[in-house]
Amino acid sequence: MHPCLCVDEILRLVFRCIEDRSTLCALARTCRAFHNPATDLIWETLTAMEPILQHLSPARLVPKATGSYIKLSHSLSDDDWNIVRRLSSCVRRFHIVLEQHVPLHGAITNAVPQWFCFLTSPPDPSFLFPNLRSLSYRVDRYLDKRGTENIHAETSEAVILFFHLLLGPHLSALRFEMPGTFYSHLDISSIPVLCPNIHTLNIGGRNLNWGGFQIPDEALYQFSRVVSELSHLETVRSYETSWELLSSLAQAKRLRRLLLLLPNRLGPGPDLPSHNIFLQLRTLYIRADSHTSCTDLFRWTSFNEVNEIYVECSLPVNSVHSLQALVDMSSLISLQCKHLEFLWIFSLYHDFDTPTAWPRPMLEPYQSFYQLRVVALQTSFSLALADNDFEDMVKAWPHLEVFHLFHDGIMSPPVHLTLRGVTALLHHCPKLKHFTLMFDATHVPERVTPLSRSTVVRNTAVKYMGVYTSPVSESSDVAAYLSILMPYLRVIGVETGRWVWAWLVLDVYPASTEACFEGGHNTDEIILSPNC
Secondary structure, eight states, X not given: OOGGGGOHHHHHHHHTTOOOHHHHHHHHTTOHHHHHHHHHHHHHEESOSHHHHTTSTTEEEEEETTEEEEEESSOOOHHHHHHHHHHHTTOSEEEEEEOSSBOSSTTOOSBOOTXXXXXXXXXXXXXXXXXXXXXXXXXXXXXXXXXXXXXXHHHHHHHHHHHHHHOOTTOSEEEEEOOGGGGGGOOGGGHHHHOTTOSEEEESOHHHHHTTOXXXXXXXXXXXXXXXXXTTOOEEEESSOOHHHHHHHTTOTTOOEEEEEEOSOOOSOOOOOSSSSSSSOOEEEEEESSHHHHHHHHHHOOOTTOOEEEEEEEOOSSHHHHHHHHHHHHHHHHHHOTTOSEEEEEEEOOSSSOOEEOSHHHHGGGTTOTTXXXXXXXXXXXXXXXXXXXXXHHTTOTTOOEEEXXXXXXXXXXXXXXXXXXXXHXXXXXXXXXXXXXXXXXXXXXXXXXXXXXXXXXXXXXXXXEEXXXXXXXXXXXXXXXXHHOTXXXXXXXXXXXXXXXXXXXXXXXXXXXXXXXXXTTOSEEEEOTTO
């Protein structure tokens, strides 16, 4: 064996590139030099307690109709605890989900595993995962006592006690998601004291929120009062949002990424200091049940340092009010976020009719944002867009790298944009790499250089073009025109429908390479591969 393969540090770097657990297991059995670095990687991430439990003397495999589970026949001996400490000390990331239909005692089902009662009394807290860096602790909402008759109070206490034992200053990432009744046993305000070095925090879960099992108001209030004490906090994803929590996060001095799930309405926000809030925040991701809570948030305070915004929200059923709500929200964002580089708005419209909308009012507030790199608008409106207005709009964004106008849920929207509008986009945005538009590709403009008399419009950065259900001619003139415009185009995204075959047979590729299309009539992407 080559001497470099006996160097532990080199082996760990090489083995970290291996994603298959079975391969790591095989390496661990190969030789002494490979054993320790491979074994450490095997145990680095754990998604259940069973791999540790099966090494303990009281462990018994119990068969049942829907599979099998591990049961501990008696409490752990000193040797067993030493095994737990040895194996759990290798774990850096622990992701555990407690689900229903796991027996607690003989005839009782719908409860958490029986081994919890034995693991909540270690000789010392250092026996359980002393080197843990990332913890994801999720309790299934079906274990909530309101929906499960057979769950016992002592079981809830054991679940929370085990959670507390896993908390410590070594943690840098924490996610906890559990039904509301479990919080009566959890001292949630102690988390910043127990885990002062957290960088990433996930609060609650979408499934629990939808099921009405969210964090009780009092528990959320208690946590909101202390969360700003996490001085290293950089990323927060919260499925439970209140003004108290937002006010506290506004004081987190290192917070850079904030992901929020907003309720239908937040209401008027409390007063905030006019300075020293969200100083380091750069990314704001919002999912809202209505546009109202979004506007409540943006009226509340400025996000002046934010450069990336993603908003996903539902709009009013009335089409007129929907459009105005979207325009109003865009105006607020542009007023409160002066350094935007990334903007993605996904707005749902629930109605049987497909209203037509002019996208320029939705995007016009951002015309002064010269630095924009990503612009995406995904709506259920049929976006009426003409060449001249489109050119006037995109020329304001010379640094644009991604531009998408999606028609969500509309199979055959009317098309107003032509290849001349696409040419304008490529001409004014030379850094563009990916774009999606609906346009009429059945006719080639009169001149190949419609925007410049001296220079052929040729964008060498574009690799992806989404066309949705755009009409296209199978003419070689159209193929030649697109090949000149985008010589390095590799993927065309097309929606299943009338024009799929026409796009499939269109020979759009540089003359200097051979190309082929991978896919069939129902593909979502046509891949242009050199020399295939």
